[in-house]
Amino acid sequence: MPTILLTGANRGLGLQFAGQYAADGWRVIATCRDPANAADLKAVAGQVEVHVLDVTDFKAIEALAVELIGTPIDILLNNAGIIGPDNHNFGDIDYDGWADTFRVNAMAPMKMVECFIDHVAASERKMIVSISSKLGSMVENTDGGHYIYRSSKAALNAVHMSLANDLADRGIASVVFHPGWARTSMGGPRAPVDPGESVTAIRSIVDNLGIEDSGRFVNYDGQPIDW
Numbered sequence: 001m002p003t004i005l006l007t008g009a010n011r012g013l014g015l016q017f018a019g020q021y022a023a024d025g026w027r028v029i030a031t032c033r034d035p036a037n038a039a040d041l042k043a044v045a046g047q048v049e050v051h052v053l054d055v056t057d058f059k060a061i062e063a064l065a066v067e068l069i070g071t072p073i074d075i076l077l078n079n080a081g082i083i084g085p086d087n088h089n090f091g092d093i094d095y096d097g098w099a100d101t102f103r104v105n106a107m108a109p110m111k112m113v114e115c116f117i118d119h120v121a122a123s124e125r126k127m128i129v130s131i132s133s134k135l136g137s138m139v140e141n142t143d144g145g146h147y148i149y150r151s152s153k154a155a156l157n158a159v160h161m162s163l164a165n166d167l168a169d170r171g172i173a174s175v176v177f178h179p180g181w182a183r184t185s186m187g188g189p190r191a192p193v194d195p196g197e198s199v200t201a202i203r204s205i206v207d208n209l210g211i212e213d214s215g216r217f218v219n220y221d222g223q224p225i226d227w
């Protein structure tokens with residue numbers, strides 16, 4: 001039975017990933033900040049284990065990795081993310097909020113990889129996936145703004161490209177996805193993409209990824225995105 005470990009599994013895209021992988025027969029190690037208030041996640045049928053994890057708590061990431069020693073993890077999925085503070089416009093930047101956003105969106109995924117690399121290396125699929133955003137692309141940035149979120153996702157993308165280089169000789173693939181503008185709390189009610197459809201599409205792409213795909217930035221519809 002393949003195993004996935006994911007962050008931010010209690011709502012939005014993360015909840016969809018947990019539900020869909022569980023329905024597909026995977027062992028799902030689902031993490032979230034507040035399991036006591038994660039009723040939807042706890043209601044997911046299948047082999048789902050819920051662990052408390054705030055990804056900004058690096059000691060907690062280390063402790064979870066120790067707790068899971070001996071558990072091969074086929075897919076490490078960094079899904080948790082935040083849009084960042086309201087004050088993100090030129091001339092009105094919340095710098096402390098920027099640092100907090102960086103910690104969640106870019107540093108925590110790196111810490112997850114550092115802590116769980118042996119679990120991933122011991123698995124069959126050996127896949128590290130992060131949910132990034134098109135807003136992190138330099139090429140796609142034709143309208144400016146979004147300094148905080150954009151730069152945090154661009155940093156995540158840079159992390160993944162280095163991982164692709166550094167982990168190739170261990171046979172571990174590193175891929176980032178744009179999930180589309182999806183109707184979650186982050187995407188809002190006007191977003192055109194159904195979160196379940198986004199996750200179904202990403203899962204079918206991930207199913208067919210191999211080490212040769214490492215270092216790719218992929219849209220949920222399978223199209224490559226320029227860095």
Ligand SMILES: NC(=O)c1ccc[n+]([C@@H]2O[C@H](COP(=O)([O-])OP(=O)(O)OC[C@H]3O[C@@H](n4cnc5c(N)ncnc54)[C@H](OP(=O)(O)O)[C@@H]3O)[C@@H](O)[C@H]2O)c1
Binds near residue numbers: 080182
């Ligand atoms: N929706 C979109 O249109 C869109 C587009 C591009 C990229 N993305 C990316 O997709 C990913 C999922 O977003 P979403 O749309 O599902 O957003 P969402 O509905 O707002 O969910 C965000 C998830 O991240 C978790 N999270 C936030 N800070 C955390 C922390 N410090 N520790 C652990 N978990 C934390 C949240 O947990 P709590 O419930 O505890 O807050 C929640 O589970 C994010 O990385 C986002 O940047 C989304």
